């Protein structure tokens with residue numbers, strides 16, 4: 155799914171900025187484009203084909219069944235629940251990444267003893283593999299009996315929360331945020347460091363302090379990197395899978411079943427390749443619609 | 459309106475003494491230029507005046523009020539940065555009005571002030587553009603406009619023209635001087651370009667290694683350099699400096715025996731040294747003449763015809779070089795032997811410590 159997004163996006167952006175060049179770049183592009191076609195378009199076509207078949211691994215052979223897979227897909231309530239879950243996950247994590255990423259980046263951009271160590275620590279979660287992070291969070295932090303947070307809540311006299319049964323989506327969002335806030339922090343911190351000191355001093359002469367400085371000088375400067383964070387993180391989060399698989403298996407019920415996870419269930423729990431493919435094609439279309447608007451917004455931001 | 463007074467102002471960085479006690483009084487409406495070689499502390503001193511750099515010693519006052527600890531936006535001084543430091547995400551109008559917006563000035567008033575300044579700087583057509591869509595000269599003017607709009611007591615410029623091409627630089631030079639007269643405000647201008655200093659300044663402050671070498675009007679610095687450093691720094695091409703020893707002295711001047719050359723006469727009413735003093739004679743290229751049987755000999759090494767004048771680079775027997783500004787019709791060619799003499803009433807004389815021994819009063823006629 156993510157490949158499809160990057161592909162459309164990539165072509166769109168380069169196509170716009172190339173216009174003025176005279177050199178014929180086609181022969182130079184051809185090998186890469188051919189490889190890309192082979193690598194991404196062929197599987198896509200194959201998926202498209204499967205999506206029109208009744209193809210269940212438990213009851214071969216596969217037979218064409220017209221648009222039946224799609225009819226079932228669109229009439230199935232769980233599809234819309236999955237889409238809603240995907241949106242909640244992406245928006246939730248994006249919100250946390252940008253708010254906390256900006257705050258942490260602003261904090262780490264100050265001068266204080268041990269700054270380099272603090273920076274390293276702040277970035278480190280990004281390098282922990284998703285399943286490992288998920289397991290640590292599930293068993294050592296969020297678990298109501300053996301988890302750190304449960305223990306802390308007991309210390310202050312509260313009942314520990316069984317996150318994965320009472321509020322599983324929030325738990326998944328917390329874990330993904332923990333992984334992706336560092337990414338946002340990294341990008342925003344480098345952006346902060348490239349903020350022209352003369353500009354900051356001019357702002358000082360102009361009487362912009364504290365919040366005004368943040369509002370009128372620093373945040374506008376972060377507009378671009380925030381746009382980039384939004385784009386990259388949406389791409390990755392739409393195809394998020396590992397944490398859900400390791401912690402909730404999409405449950406309880408369908409509480410954490412995202413579109414990606416739904417496709418997985420269809421294909422590898424129900425062995426229904428045909429309906430999984432139909433859901434996959436639908437996901438690709440959705441992702442490309444999203445990518446279209448996203449890329450447009452971001453490139454507008456980049457052209458400023 | 460601002461009278462700025464610096465008393466024994468110092469700046470110590472950790473492990474580096476950048477400004478070593480500067481005394482300076484800048485009058486209201488004056489156009490003062492700080493000039494000096496790279497690293498001498500011009501920017502540091504200007505930033506201390508602006509309030510962007512802490513003053514670590516001495517006193518600084520604006521209109522008689524001690525200003526050491528007043529924050530930069532409350533000093534009533536506006537600064538124009540070398541890089542312009544425009545806010546890239548704001549339009550020209552927003553850039554210019556930003557300080558007023560921060561000061562919570564009513565919107566209508568901001569608009570009025572911005573358009574007034576824009577008209578003055580011919581920016582009215584680009585008010586809605588972002589800095590990126592401006593030429594270098596326009597950006598420069600926006601930076602100045604941003605300062606004007608604040609209606610400051612004084613302007614501080616840090617090499618504001620160094621990013622412009624030569625023609626624009628000359629034009630902006632005169633425009634800045636005009637602005638100084640129009641706005642009737644104090645201006646401090648930092649440059650390492652002595653032509654800018656000479657053409658713009660009411661008074662020039664020559665800095666070197668964190669100390670003030672001399673303060674004076676351009677002509678004062680040119681005619682009466684206080685020491686060898688100023689003599690060498692002001693004037694282009696550089697002043698010729700020759701070592702020698704005073705051999706005779708009377709009320710009208712002195713005779714100096716030059717090393718590797720004859721005796722030259724220097725006319726001056728008072729010379730603060732007697733016979734036997736080791737001195738350095740300074741003569742500017744335009745005050746060095748090609749004279750038959752002059753006391754200073756050499757060979758024309760290189761001749762530059764600039765049209766309005768001719769520069770002759772003379773190689774002395776001792777290996778030193780001298781420059782003579784000659785008549786273009788002098789007919790000197792490379793390799794010709796030449797003899798030179800100073801204009802006795804314009805040559806300078808410096809003592810062993812590098813300080814000037816003569817001070818002349820000049821009357822313009």
Ligand SMILES: Nc1ncnc2c1ncn2[C@@H]1O[C@H](COP(=O)(O)OP(=O)(O)OP(=O)(O)O)[C@@H](O)[C@H]1O
Pocket residue numbers: 471472474476494495496497498499500501502503650
């Ligand atoms: N933060 C600092 N810490 C230590 N030394 C500094 C610092 N800032 C400047 N200096 C030193 O102070 C001296 C004066 O610097 P300054 O920037 O004022 O020079 P300048 O006269 O403006 O030179 P230029 O013509 O190159 O701009 C330099 O030798 C510089 O190395």
Ligand SMILES: [Mg+2]
Pocket residue numbers: 500501502
């Ligand atoms: Mg400087």
